[in-house]
Amino acid sequence: MSTTISFFGHSAFAVETEQARILIDPFLTGNPLAEAAGIKADDQHADAIVLTHGHADHFGDTIPIAKRTGATIYCAFEVHEYLNEQGITATEPGNPGGRINADWGWVAFTQAFHSSSYNGRYMGQPMGAVVRIGGKTIYHCGDTGLFGDMQLLGEIYKPDLAMIPIGDRFTMGPDLATRAAEMIGAPIVIP
Template sequence: MKVSYHGHSVVKVKTSTHTILIDPFISGNEACDLDANKVEPDVILLTHGHNDHVGDTVEIAKRTGALVVAPNELALYLGQKGISTHPMHIGGARTFEFGHVKFTQAFHGSSYTEEDGSIIYTGMPGGILLTVEGKTIYHLGDTALFTDLKMYGEMNDIDLAFITIGDNFTMGPEDAMIAAEWIKAKVVVPVHYNTFPVIEQNPDDFVQKVKNGKARKMEIGEELVL
């Protein structure tokens, strides 16, 4: 299985049978190296409804027929746009053909802003525990630090985690370092930084400060083999 990072919170997981995209904010994301007109996922997983996470979901799903798995209200909203969705909710888990998905808590907001400026409430935000081919990836989504992260670390053998460090809208580096310790992942990768001026951070500094040397910065387009 190959896992790659594509700027902001965009993650691609390529297994022996499926390609999975998480939070595909591609168009308008200068940090992203993917082409929304060419990427070919079988599945799209969404942590919440903000535009910088939903991104190109509808266009990609219409073109490819990808299944979109998302928190309930977001899935229902996107389903009205003519794509295939599967609604889930916090604490819920399901085994799909491509792998096992469980939604965790995330302390954030979730809404989608339409082109006319209207705002659509899209339910609770979440994190995603994705278990595929015997490995578990934890995408925390946009979140503040909260103590239940300790529980997720104790309950799951997490191989790779993606943790927000941008601050202002999510955890900053200091809180993310605590989160990294609590979830006990073998490898921690910082995400959700430097896309906009308000979330500019130094990922190298974060990586150096995380205990036990288990954090690493992933370059745009870089792949890890799990």
């Protein structure tokens, strides 16, 4: 079963198999790379949306995409509450350590060291996300600094691909991201 990964810039990705199309942190509007490539939220299909945290540059176009497509959103509990207030009830809230099953696979949230707010509102704990779909395991670290349990997460989940932040200042820079890649041990890494 083939898996297609599309990078939209910043931390936004699509993961697609014959089973489902999953958007991770769909920040498209205002994302310079997505806009330069002509990638628009209105053109995106999604069966599921996975959010690592509530900052606008990750939460992005979640609401309009979910309203248009009916995608189920996997997110922190506080993000789920906010989405419910916006009329979106197809949510699957979780926290690090648990697994949420879906008809296409599962999502497991991990810890991340960052912050999470939206328009001044606390949006719960920031997280990484492990997504299992199409026989592949993908670890999106979210926005985070380096932490020792990345090695343990690599041992437990054995990701085929890791998406690691590299922006510096608010996340790891190149040196620490390189160390994270070594610790996680995925054969493919997207910085």
